[in-house]
Amino acid sequence: MQNRVVMLADFDYFFAQCEELRNPVIKDKPVVVGVYSGRTEESGAVSTSNYIARKFGVKSGMPLFLAKRKLEGTDAVFFKVDHEYYDQISDRIMQIFSGYASSLEQVSVDEAYLDVTEKVEGSFEKARDYSLKIKANVKNQVGISFSVGVGPNKIIAKIACDSQKPNGLTIVKPEEAQAFLEPLDVDRLLGVGKKTSVKMAELGIKTIGELARYDCQRLIEVFGKVIGIYFHNAANAIDNEPVQEQGEAESISRIGTLKQDTHDLAFILQKTDELTEDIYKEVTEKNLSFKTLSIYMVTTDLSSKTRSVTLEQPAKDKETIKKNTKMLFEKFLFESMFEIRRVGVKVSGFSKEEPRQKQLSSFFESD
Numbered sequence: 001m002q003n004r005v006v007m008l009a010d011f012d013y014f015f016a017q018c019e020e021l022r023n024p025v026i027k028d029k030p031v032v033v034g035v036y037s038g039r040t041e042e043s044g045a046v047s048t049s050n051y052i053a054r055k056f057g058v059k060s061g062m063p064l065f066l067a068k069r070k071l072e073g074t075d076a077v078f079f080k081v082d083h084e085y086y087d088q089i090s091d092r093i094m095q096i097f098s099g100y101a102s103s104l105e106q107v108s109v110d111e112a113y114l115d116v117t118e119k120v121e122g123s124f125e126k127a128r129d130y131s132l133k134i135k136a137n138v139k140n141q142v143g144i145s146f147s148v149g150v151g152p153n154k155i156i157a158k159i160a161c162d163s164q165k166p167n168g169l170t171i172v173k174p175e176e177a178q179a180f181l182e183p184l185d186v187d188r189l190l191g192v193g194k195k196t197s198v199k200m201a202e203l204g205i206k207t208i209g210e211l212a213r214y215d216c217q218r219l220i221e222v223f224g225k226v227i228g229i230y231f232h233n234a235a236n237a238i239d240n241e242p243v244q245e246q247g248e249a250e251s252i253s254r255i256g257t258l259k260q261d262t263h264d265l266a267f268i269l270q271k272t273d274e275l276t277e278d279i280y281k282e283v284t285e286k287n288l289s290f291k292t293l294s295i296y297m298v299t300t301d302l303s304s305k306t307r308s309v310t311l312e313q314p315a316k317d318k319e320t321i322k323k324n325t326k327m328l329f330e331k332f333l334f335e336s337m338f339e340i341r342r343v344g345v346k347v348s349g350f351s352k353e354e355p356r357q358k359q360l361s362s363f364f365e366s367d
């Protein structure tokens, strides 16, 4: 089997870097992004901070008042988390990544694995230039820096990435992998938290090297078969987990309650147009095309009903959602005497292809 070349990209001080991006004058100051609990003006916790703030001892999870105290006398700036904005930036970067990888596995808002084996023809030398190219491209197009770890599997790529931040690039070739892991503390391995590392210490295991040499059978006795074997293999730099594309969401939908029960189409469409705006935004952000559109309603007798239409071609535009929502409600109101309390709109049957023609052929579901 050909050696794999797996890359992990982890955006640097992500939420804080996003704030710097839209407000570059703060770049030289300590920047803290926090979740404010709202109880008092001060209460809440640090989500993350830039590296300048970290020098003063600010850490993720720390109470905000403590971060403020540590930064007293500096020109530190504080922000409230703005997930919508960070998600947008993350999506743009992930989109760029997808062009550079045979498969892309997004792990979180600021982390993704890229399988680049084919792209670099299995060469770790080429992987260096390739990583620099991706970094430069994202920096130019989006303005965000990130750290990269490259290795023969996901475990090595992850630990490599963590070993040099921010804006790091760490490459661990297959023949170097075991020596690279050997001296590291066991808690650098995914799955080794506080409890496990205490347990391992009791067995006399402190480093990954010690774990690698430890009797596998004994590990199985202590941690169970699945985990025991995982620890043994991981410590020996063995990991065959593929970089797996995450399945797309199966549907995107929104539901809302009408201000009053009604049988009036225009009144209903006011509400569904609002819902459609939201759905359209998400569909666009995720670059999806949908093939099915459904409506949902709860009538005054409290029964719920759906109606769907399947499009001849995948579509991605707002007008298609609105037009078909209208058509389905029109037909439903014609058939039913009940007034409607709640309405919903849903798109599904996603693909990532470009839509060609938008032709309709419709069929109706029974209740």
Ligand code: TTP
Residues within 6 Å of the ligand: 010, 011, 012, 013, 014, 015, 016, 046, 047, 048, 049, 060, 061, 110, 165, 166
């Ligand atoms: P991390 O990747 O752990 O941290 P980071 O990106 O801020 O810094 P770096 O990678 O350079 O060390 O987390 C990613 C984002 O997740 C982070 O920007 C904010 C958020 N986060 C929290 O909200 N709370 C937390 O406790 C942590 C650790 C992260």
Ligand code: CA
Residues within 6 Å of the ligand: 010, 011, 012, 013, 014, 110
């Ligand atoms: Ca990060």
